[in-house]
Amino acid sequence: MKKFKVAILGTGNIGTDLLIKVQRSQYLECVAFVGRNTNSSGMAKAREMGITCSDKSIEFIKQNHKNIDLVFDATSAKDHLLHAPVFKDLGIIAIDLTPAKVGVMSVPAANLSDCLAADNINMITCGGQASIPLAYAIGQSQKNVEYIETVSIIASKSAGPATRRNLDEYIQTTEKGLIEFSGAKASKAIINLNPAIPCINMQTTVYAKVSNPNMDSLNTSVSEIVEKIKKYVPGYELIVPPLYENGRISIMVKVRGLGDYLPEYAGNLDIINCAAIAMAEEYAKNGLEV
């Protein structure tokens, strides 16, 4: 079978982890690993894997666009705002791993096929990929969702400089996604970094305020969505099934990463990459070119 040709823009932790996942995929192949710094450890890893590398950033994509079906943009929100119109002009599908919020928000367990019509897909945030499917299950099974809140705790070591500088954007983008997918009237996102050694796994809690909750229907919805997520995020685990206490619904999950480029505790980085790969494979399976 002919594989979908993808380029990865951004050679940090996210980009390099994506590369390993792409090379394992039966639907995707990485034709270029592109950034700004030839000496980055990501570039070294890519060269070792025999991948074409470039430090010409977006210019490389412009010059080689005929050979690229899809780009993963793992740079920064600021850079993606500049890149997005370029991808569009070149007719390349963009999967955006920054919180730039340019394209359609994608949570594969909830709206995978709906996204195929779009040419720019936003993967929201790591906490969003863990919490929004649960918020979606709440929205699907309950009538009046007044409020949804999510809290993610991640290991300090898994939060790079960009994550740390962008906590506000993380919060805003996650809150927007929670509302969009659950239909709740209001939302709140909280993120916490934990420096404990050995590093903790990513843990995410979703709380909801729902008038007259139907817990049976919620349990069914949540079990279904967790099974769907596990198909593309094997380390996603429900550790506290829907619980009604103190007038609120709580659901808690733990995410262990695959340990590809990043250690297993970095479930936060793994889940957004797994979701991005699931999205790209869906395009490939449908043989779509914009």
Add this chain to the structure above:
Amino acid sequence: MSQDNHILISDPTLRDGNHAVSHQLTAKQIALYCSAADRAGIPIVEVGHGNGLGASSLQVGLAAIDDFTMLTTARDNLKSSKLAVHVIPGFATIEKDIKPAIEYGVDVFRVAAHCTEADVTERHIHFCRNEGKTVFGVLMMTHMADRFLLAEEATKMQAYGAEAVILMDSAGNYLPSDVVEKVSHLVETLSIPVGFHAHNNLGMAIANSIAAVECGALILDGCARGFGAGAGNTQLEALIAVLERMKYSTGVDLYKTLDAGNLAERELMKVIPTISSTSIVSGLSGVFSGFLKPVNRISQEFGVNPRDVFFELGRRKVVAGQEDIIIEVAKSLKGSKYDE
């Protein structure tokens, strides 16, 4: 009195104390205490949800009134005292929380992070400084890091533009010797003032605060009747009295502070903070004092011993804001009981 002997007093009664009443302080209570603190000449009065600006949530508790009501009420009742807020990036954002707080008239932003994570405060500190506000960096749960790491993190805050760095003993775990070791090192390392915020879980709040000023801290936090999370904070009235006796100047009126203490006891609290048995365990295990109420509530719901929950939380090195882990710990403790 020489400048060297001056200690700046910051009073978080209406912020840390909110933990003690599950964030249910009302506008009337805020108005009454602000007037009393203002009359006593307390330089900085901190107001808000226990976890600060934008923190009202199911995770750490919904506040009875919103930030707008809390801060505008406080502003209306503070004439000479400055109005301060506690800001934790990860809860509060610049757009949604800090910009409005500036509009409501907040003077001092105390931007806080877990003691090893100072770099998350960079943008918030920058922003508040650029707006011309007074900004202190706050390192929380500082018993969890050694003095070298604390100095590294505090130096980052100084570089971002913080005008002072406050070390919080959020778990009430310090002994005076710990204070001396850490505060002296920070005083030597930084070019900005160092402050200390104590909790009283092991009965050490006043002693620790005094140890801090004796080795060069210039800012101390104290709360009326010690009204604060867990076993409470340094009791402000006693602190002012001790500082007076030791010939430090604070500019605070002792009699009027005693009056403010009486008012706080009458108007703000159902019970005066005490070192409860569970609080002692909380301090020993090094868990954030604000966990006391949720740990008690959830332990009761699950039928487990809150002391076991605290020691397990301490073993897992949880940090402030991780209240969701309490449910998981209680659930697993209950599970292990069934296994027996």
